Amino acid sequence: MAEQASTRKNVFSKKIDKFFTGLADAWNFVKRFFQEVFLPPYEFKEVIQQCYRIGVESLPLISLTGFIVGVVFTNQSRPSLSEFGATSWLPALISIAVVRAMGPLVTALIAAGKVGSGIGAEIGSMKVTEQIDAMEVSATNPFKFLVVTRVLATTFMIPVLVMYTDFVALMGAFVNVNTNELVSISTFFVQVFDAITFLDIFSSILKSLLFGFTIGIVGCYKGYNSSKGTEGVGRAANASVVIAMFLIFIEELLVLQIVTAIRSM
């Protein structure tokens, strides 16, 4: 009995050890990114290639999702507003919802699923097939070539994708509003831009940068530290998505608190 309790305690303490070691490793990984990002040589070509890959590959999915979000959100909001005879507020309501929260969040979650898992799987498979070692022995810094470039690419591209999603979602909303309320495109967009402030756009871009960084760094960290062959690659891809999504929601909450505080000043 005592032996069982001791084994259980041992397993528990090993898990705690593993958790804190993992945290320290992750912190060192992030620190290394910031140390290496400013040091030459700069892999501009690879950053541009990754930006292109992330942007273009995500475009069809984000276009479709953004449009559907716009249409559905407009449709769902209409009955509540019409109870107060306030359907004319639809463009303003939708613009606030899309720019402040839904655009960044929807884009980031899709990118975490598509881009984050891709990065985790790609770097993970490079790790288990010794391609990262091959870079290292040819006197090339694999961290700089693989990690720095991908994290920069996600950090730059997610805000661009968010702006695109905002636009597509608003177009979806316009199609719905135009069909039901016969509002012209100019009237619609005048109302949209009247409702949002500089702070809304600023916080949206800030959040997108954070989300992009998170997706990239989590995918790279999980891939770079994957082991145990193909099983490890699958785990790395899966963990990249789950952890990135979890962190995105936490960041969303934090930024919301900060922006609310600024707004109430």
Next chain:
Amino acid sequence: MDKREKVVVVRNLYKSFGDLDVLKGVDMDLHREENLVVLGRSGTGKSVLIKIMVGLLRQDSGSIEVFGQEVSTLSLKDLNKLRLKIGFSFQNSALYDSMTVRENMEFPLVRNIKNLSKKEISMRIEELLEAVGLPHTINQMPSELSGGQKKRIGVARTLVLNPEIMLYDEPTAGLDPITCVDINNLIQEVRERYKTTSIVITHDLACAKQTGDRMAVLLDGQFRAFGTFEEVFPHAEDQRIKSFYDYNFIYS
């Protein structure tokens, strides 16, 4: 160049992974333009030894000097300088699978040798692909190549930086017997043409016999036998070395 010059000197090298002691006091010398074959069963630490040599792993104790420099004490900058003199051919070729053969070979070249024109880069790549007998694969992706072709391209990629030492990690693993002979011939050709010093890690005695000047058998974390193939194998006194020879003979 002095062929008796020692380019690699290993002394009392220890390495363990957790509770598993892999290398337990390894001593070894490698002379210029020599082909040393390191033999041993799977998991005896053959690959670990050459990974320590290029700084991919770090020993627990002991020393490993390459061109007179202790690898474990080098700064990253100096280690990278040293790595340029060492070509490492990986067991699974480790070709970058998102790049074509040309891009795979360009990768180390453009990052390490500045001021090369596009024409010079192309010429160097084409010359090496010609040397390994695969000039037609230049625009192919690694996924389109056979195992033997991947090995050859892997060797060509390491040669692109003109290394003085070549490390081959299981060059014939997973290949059919005819392709194995081709790869063994390639190792010989590389040595003669580029005057390289080599370490070949293998458990394939045919490969060892064909490519090595000297054999070193790794058993229980230490080298148990050094010498030419004839000195080490047919009349080995150590039962484990003898059985290693017999099983290889029966298998082949």
